[in-house]
Structure formats: C-alpha cells, structure tokens
Amino acid sequence: MAAFFLALVWFVSMRQAVLFLVGVGMGGVLAGARFGFTTGWRRLIEQRDPRGVMAQLFLMALAAAVSMPLLAAFPHDLGAALGPPSISLIVGAFVFGAAMQMADGCGSGTLYKAGLGIPLNMAILPVFALGSFLGSAQLEQWLTLGAVAPVGLVGRFGPWEALGLTCLGLAILGAAARLWCGKAKPWFDRRLFIGAVLLAILAVLNLAIAGQPWGVVYGFGLWVAKIAVATGAFDPAANPFWSQPVNLTTLSQSVFLDVTSITNIGILAGALWIAAGQASTSASASLTARQWTVGIIAGFLLGYSSRLAFGCNIGAMVSGISTGSVHGWIWVPLAFCGSVLGLRIRRHFGY
Amino acid sequence: MKKPMLAAVFWALLIAFFAWDWAVSAPVNQRLEPPLIAAGSGQAPSGGHCASTF
Numbered sequence: 001m002a003a004f005f006l007a008l009v010w011f012v013s014m015r016q017a018v019l020f021l022v023g024v025g026m027g028g029v030l031a032g033a034r035f036g037f038t039t040g041w042r043r044l045i046e047q048r049d050p051r052g053v054m055a056q057l058f059l060m061a062l063a064a065a066v067s068m069p070l071l072a073a074f075p076h077d078l079g080a081a082l083g084p085p086s087i088s089l090i091v092g093a094f095v096f097g098a099a100m101q102m103a104d105g106c107g108s109g110t111l112y113k114a115g116l117g118i119p120l121n122m123a124i125l126p127v128f129a130l131g132s133f134l135g136s137a138q139l140e141q142w143l144t145l146g147a148v149a150p151v152g153l154v155g156r157f158g159p160w161e162a163l164g165l166t167c168l169g170l171a172i173l174g175a176a177a178r179l180w181c182g183k184a185k186p187w188f189d190r191r192l193f194i195g196a197v198l199l200a201i202l203a204v205l206n207l208a209i210a211g212q213p214w215g216v217v218y219g220f221g222l223w224v225a226k227i228a229v230a231t232g233a234f235d236p237a238a239n240p241f242w243s244q245p246v247n248l249t250t251l252s253q254s255v256f257l258d259v260t261s262i263t264n265i266g267i268l269a270g271a272l273w274i275a276a277g278q279a280s281t282s283a284s285a286s287l288t289a290r291q292w293t294v295g296i297i298a299g300f301l302l303g304y305s306s307r308l309a310f311g312c313n314i315g316a317m318v319s320g321i322s323t324g325s326v327h328g329w330i331w332v333p334l335a336f337c338g339s340v341l342g343l344r345i346r347r348h349f350g351y
Numbered sequence: 352m353k354k355p356m357l358a359a360v361f362w363a364l365l366i367a368f369f370a371w372d373w374a375v376s377a378p379v380n381q382r383l384e385p386p387l388i389a390a391g392s393g394q395a396p397s398g399g400h401c402a403s404t405f
Contacts, residue, residue: 013384074390081402114361119354122361143404211389211396218401226372244405246397254376255369259398268365306401315401325402 023266131303
C-alpha cells in the first residue's frame, strides 16, 4: 500500500496519491465499523432497529454542515453532486434499492466487502462495472423520457438556508424512523456514530481535494468502457455520454488519474488492510447456485440502475444530499421503496 | 471455488487490468499536474462524476 502511494506520488500526481489515502480511510472505516448502508436499511425495515439509519442521517448532516459553506465559498473550484430529477432517476433509484438488498451491498458496500474477500461481492464487482458502463452508454435514451435541470439548494437559497433545509429534512427522516421503530428501541450505536463522523470527514476531504463530491459508480463504468474501446466493441465518439470532452479525456488517460477510480481503489485497499488485520474471519455460509445467480443479476442491476439514478447510496444519497442536490431527496424514498421489495425477493430466495 | 483462491483470482485480475491500462493509456503529463487541493486553486473540477449527465 505504501509502495503504491509512493508510485502515485512519483508517476501520477500528489493529489491522486492523497486521494488514494482518503479512499483507504473510507475503506478502513466502512470495513472496520461495518458501516453498511444496505444493512442499516434492512435492520430498520425488518427488525425496526434504527441505529444504522440514524448514523447515516448523522453522517449526511455533518458532511452537509461543512460541504455547503465550502461550496458557497469556492463556487468556481468545487462542484456539487447535481443530478437531474428525471424518469430515469425514479426508475433507477427504485431498482437500485431492490438490487442492493438482493446483492447484499450497495456501491460502497460492494467495494468494501469485495476488499474484505467476501465471495459474492468479489464476483459482483465485474458485473456491477459492466452494468454501470451500459447504463452510462444508454443514459441519453433514458433522459429523453423526461428530465428537468438539476436543482442545487446552495446555489438557489445560499449555504445556511440550504443547510437548514437539509437538516430539517434529515430530522424528519430521523423522527419517522423513531416513530416506525418505537421510542423504546435504542437509536444510538457508538461504533456506527464514530464511523459516521470519520466518513463525513473523509467525504469533505474528498470534496476539498478533488473538487467534486465522493462518488463510486463513474469509476466502474470507466473501467469497462476502457476495455470496450480497446477491444473495438464500443465507439465513444458515437455515444452521447462518452463523447463528452470530460469523458473522452478520462478514457484516454490512466484510471489512476480519475478521482473516482482512485478512491475506489483506496476503498478496496483499506478493506483488504482491515481483513489482513483480522486473525480469522468467520466462514460465511455458502450460497446455492440459484442464490449466486440472483446475486450476480442483482449486481448487474446495481451498476445499470445507479447510472440511471445519477449515483448510488454514495453519489446520489450521501454526496447529493450533503451538497444540496434535490435529486438526492428524490433518490432516498424511491430506493427505500425498492429495498422493501428487494427484501421480499431476498427472503424468497432464502438469503 | 475456495474463498482464498477466489480472492487471489480477484486481485490478480484487478492488478492485471491496472497494469494493462497503465501500459496502453496516454503517458501522464506531470507539467499538467492538478493542484493538491481543489478548494482555492482557481481551477474548475474536471473529472467525471456519477451524478452528472456528461
């Protein structure tokens, strides 16, 4: 890991090396604290346990409290995670919510669990990437179904008003979770809240260093797009998404220069580091062929739907909401409804 | 496939992909190195992001 960091400093750039370390921190915290977005939602729905979701809400509030003033102070240098409210967002978020329960991992969850060496998530990662590429390649067709321009709360109302609205929205979600679970249920988990604080710090560092919020799925799509272009299977110049100058540039460069790819690699490495520090990992229950098939299909859907939804739980939910994008607020209820369906499918296949 | 074997294949494929990509991609132009910290650099963000339509 140290050798890779030094190689990035020497051969690529200091910024990418530091972003790699930020990614290692993210992977370490996600794996070390077992900060699972999917698991938090599952426990809320099935066990009426709000602790995971409360930590997620706290993470977004903390990240927003720093990110929104930063975006207002440096409007030219930093960009929010602004996705357009659209038909594709509605479909994509719902499907993503269902698929993440079937695949037992969202965007960040698939990465850190693959880094930990969990077989299903390691197998899912390539098909997640394939889905992400195909979703991005077909994004233009989905957008023609209906979309409006992205809405950013910071630009529209100012940073403090945007932060107030965001905290109000998060507080309403927290109150709804407590109402659903009952006031007697514990809502605070020290390990998860420490994880939330650390992830919020790392997310803000990502924004300040890279100039854009934390994201996961763009990197996956880029990796497959590079293979597709190299094999002659795909012409980026003929595709509305990949022919954009920013994407043509990233296609021509090493993935080590892509900010999303480098934090993804860091998350994998951070989780591997945590796995190496564990003396013995408990043997996971082996899956049946049918469960493997369902998991792999769900992994593909994760990738495809996350592009339609303009991000996964990280790019759309954490980054979208903490940087004031309205699309993040549309993503959450739809993905939650999808999760309710995904849990029924999960139970049907006996996971 | 056993778990350690699957993990070995996973990491081998990943490293092979990054090595191949490094070999075939345009060389890094260190004269165009991005600023260490974007905030306050005066440069607009230039990377792709999953929330953007481009």
